[in-house]
Structures are given as C-alpha cells and as structure tokens.
Amino acid sequence: MRLFWQIWDTTGQERFNSLGAAFYRGADCCVLVYDVNAHNTFDTLNNWHDEFIKQADLNDHEAFPFVLLGNKVDVDGGNSRKVTEKKAREWCASRGNLPYFCLIDTCVLIFLSLAYIQVGGYWFPLV
Structure with missing residues (x-):
C-alpha cells in the first residue's frame, strides 16, 4: 500500500486565512496543533x-x-504547561469528540503516527 501525503502547514498565521479554500479543499483529514505551553x-x-x-x-x-495534537509536552519537564489535558479533552468533546493526543516536540512522530493510523484504520495514543 502506498500513501501520498500532502501537508499544508500554516504555522498558525492568520495571514494564510485568505488562502484556506485553496489549501483545504479536497483534504482527507485536518490536524489542529497547539503548543501546550502557550495558551x-x-x-x-x-x-x-x-x-x-x-x-x-x-x-x-x-x-x-x-485530530487535536497538544505539542511540546516535554518542554521544561512539563512545568511550563499552560493548557491542561482536561481542558483540551473538553474542547474535543465540544467539537464532536475529536481524538486528542499529546506529543513531544518532533513533527516526525506526528506524521509517522498519522501514517500508521491511515494504514491501520484505527487510532491509538501517541504519548
């Protein structure tokens, strides 16, 4: 099985909002990433x-x-965390029970895990 991934990373910058239709149309998944240390x-x-x-x-x-990804949980041994896992899970519940994962700071792990999900057709924790 071959997977073809085309990833558009807007780095959270609002200046890309006007390009959304071109970026998002035809997408098969949306990964929303936030920094757990920056509310x-x-x-x-x-x-x-x-x-x-x-x-x-x-x-x-x-x-x-x-999918919601809480990123950078490893920074400062977790002492700098501003957004609790409970708050993130509540947000996911309010948006239709989205899957939620916390990850270290590497994007490679994010996309490798998403590839496994795509191939296997199931979700699993990435912590």
Missing part, C-alpha cells in the same frame, strides 16, 4: 476549526476526521 495557540483552535469547515466545503463536517 494563545489553544485559544485560536475554535477559529481554525470553524474556518477549515467553512473553507474546505465539506459535505459532512461531523464525519470529517479532525
């Missing part, structure tokens, strides 16, 4: 989620696979 990155999740739904022109946004 402002968590605070913008509603906007990113809503904009993706609007600009991707989804037929059924409730069935579309979104």
